[in-house]
Amino acid sequence: MISIGITGGIGSGKSTVCKIFETLGVPVYYADARSRMLTDSHPQIISGVKSLFGGQIYTQGKLDRKRVGEVVFKNKNLLNELNRIIHPVVAEDYIHWSRQHFDKPYVLKEAAILFESGAYKQVDKIVTVSAPRELKIMRVMQRDGVTREDVMSRMNNQWDDEQKVAKSDYVIYCNDTDLVVTQVLGLHEKLINSKG
Numbered sequence: 001m002i003s004i005g006i007t008g009g010i011g012s013g014k015s016t017v018c019k020i021f022e023t024l025g026v027p028v029y030y031a032d033a034r035s036r037m038l039t040d041s042h043p044q045i046i047s048g049v050k051s052l053f054g055g056q057i058y059t060q061g062k063l064d065r066k067r068v069g070e071v072v073f074k075n076k077n078l079l080n081e082l083n084r085i086i087h088p089v090v091a092e093d094y095i096h097w098s099r100q101h102f103d104k105p106y107v108l109k110e111a112a113i114l115f116e117s118g119a120y121k122q123v124d125k126i127v128t129v130s131a132p133r134e135l136k137i138m139r140v141m142q143r144d145g146v147t148r149e150d151v152m153s154r155m156n157n158q159w160d161d162e163q164k165v166a167k168s169d170y171v172i173y174c175n176d177t178d179l180v181v182t183q184v185l186g187l188h189e190k191l192i193n194s195k196g
C-alpha cells in the first residue's frame with residue numbers, strides 16, 4: 001500500500017476531490033477532522049493546550065476553537081507552539097489508521113498544511129488541489145460565513161499554491177471550468193496501475 005498526501009490551500013476543493021476518491025473506494029484520512037477530535041480527547045494534547053492557553057480554553061471538555069483561532073492566526077509563535085503540541089499526535093494517529101488499510105492499493109492523507117506541518121514526510125506521493133485565489137476566498141466566505149479579512153488571515157499561515165505545486169507529484173485543478181471528476185479518475189487509474 002502506498003500513502004498519498006493530498007493538500008491545497010483553504011477553499012481549494014480538497015474535500016470535493018477527497019469525496020470523489022472515497023466513492024472509488026479509497027480510504028481518506030482527514031487530518032483536520034482527526035486533529036479536532038484529538039484536541040478534545042487526547043490527554044497529551046489537552047494538557048499541552050491548557051498549559052499554552054490556560055485551562056479555561058476548554059469548556060465542557062471541548063476546545064474553544066474560535067478563541068484559539070482568533071489568537072493564533074495573528075501570532076505565528078503561538079501557532080507554532082500549538083502545532084508542536086498537536087502535529088506529533090496526529091502523525092501517530094495517521095500511522096495507526098493507515099495500518100488498518102494495508103489491503104488497499106493506496107490511501108489518502110488529506111491535510112491543508114501537509115508541507116507546513118511536516119506531514120509530507122509520512123507519504124510516498126503528493127497531490128496538490130489548486131484553484132484561483134479569488135475563487136478560494138469566495139468559497140470560504142460562503143462556506144464558513146466569515147469575512148474576507150478572516151480568510152486572508154488563514155491563507156497567510158499556509159503556503160501558496162505555487163509553493164505546493166512545485167513540491168508535488170500531481171496537481172488537480174479545481175475551479176469552475178476544469179473537469180475535476182475526470183482528473184480524479186485519471187489519477188486514480190494511474191495510481192492503481194503504477195502503484196504510485
